[in-house]
Amino acid sequence: MYYSINNFIMFKKDLLILCAFLFSISSLFAQDDLLDELNENTQDSSYEMPAFKAMKIGNLQSTKMADQGDFYLIVSHRFGPLKDGFDTFLGLDEASTKIQLLYSFWEGVQFSISRESYNRTLAASAKIRLARQSKDFPVNLVTYATVNRNTLIDETIFPDLKSSDRQSYATQLLVSRRFSDKFSFQLAPTYIRENLQNLNVVPEEKFNQFALGFGGRYKLSKRISFNAEYVYNMSRAKSSPFDNSYAFGLDIETGGHVFQLLFTNSQSSNEPGFMSSAEGDMVFGFNVVRVF
């Protein structure tokens, strides 16, 4: 009898210990649970950060856009050919300047106007964002269109010149992806319309041209990246004196500024200009992007 009571007490003790053990496990479990529970049940629905720092990779438009209400001033210089050496101080004597104003009235829509020394070109452009990279969508999609007007051509040299001959156009689809914090890549299929074909310069008329641009960036540090781009013009005649354009250089970001120091083979930084008629000699240039 004594033995069995004792046994029962022992059993009860065991139960209590088991019970306390279970309780501690469950409360321990509950403790870790809270943050894990949040981790499991929340998803980042925000957009990926922009693939590029500035609105251009070099010459080529990037998918980066001004945010609503942001006003930008962009000053670009393209100097003369480096190969001219000391005669022109590596081309610095011959500067082509572009001054561009850029504004976004609505989120995802950006307008700009500009004037470039090269061919005294006036330009207007619009950029519209179609989609942004996020967990649900793999790329940034942006459309771009620009109208250029060459105000340099002289009617005394081209007596038959019509006003519309001064115009050229480009329209692009920009597709970019930020693969990592450091590396981004972009494709830019482009259609170019040039109303003036000077047969003294080009061997045959190519009013309509198709080009494929591509470019990317690799961040060297938080505020500095290496950018490069190439544009393959599919419509160019074999004997054309013009080359496919390239640009490579550094983006240096300091607060509200981005400095883009680059080397390219084109004097013009407008799309119809550098995509159809890059002269081929390497020049130094820069874009200074300032937000207000």
Added chain:
Amino acid sequence: MKKVAITLFLLVSFSTFAQKYYTKTGNTQFKASVQAFEPVEATNNSTTAIININSGEIASLLFVKAFNFRVALMQEHFNENYMDSGTFPKATFKGLISDFDFSEISSTEKKLLLKGILTVRGVEKKIETLATFSKNEDKLLMEASFGVQPEDFNIKIPKIVSDKIAGTINISLAYEFIEKK
């Protein structure tokens, strides 16, 4: 024997089916503004947080990229240059509210000590502050604020902007919890 079984059952069930209150739209703000300069502040309206009302344990989580700034470019710089949001997308807090008794919280505000660990950019920091609790119908409201320093989380501020960013960043939060069923 029966009693023991019942106690066991009660204890286990009590702890596993702990009552929880949660929110997915918690408001977390920070201010690092310096007078006379452009305000440096942002709001996150999608903070998730959860309270175990039996134990007073609390946890919260937010996505750093979801902080909204008035100036979009500032938001981009915040994420890319300071917070490394690509590498460290989340900031979390895990802690305990001292002497938390759900039945004692009413529509009048009650201040309780909140202690825990804040993790930002993978760096942990102990936080201790007074939090205000109250009830509004079926909601449990919580408000708190505390200060942190960028150095606490190895955030480097370049010299040229150091004048424009406050040395102590004030973080304030306002969460409206509802019962989790």
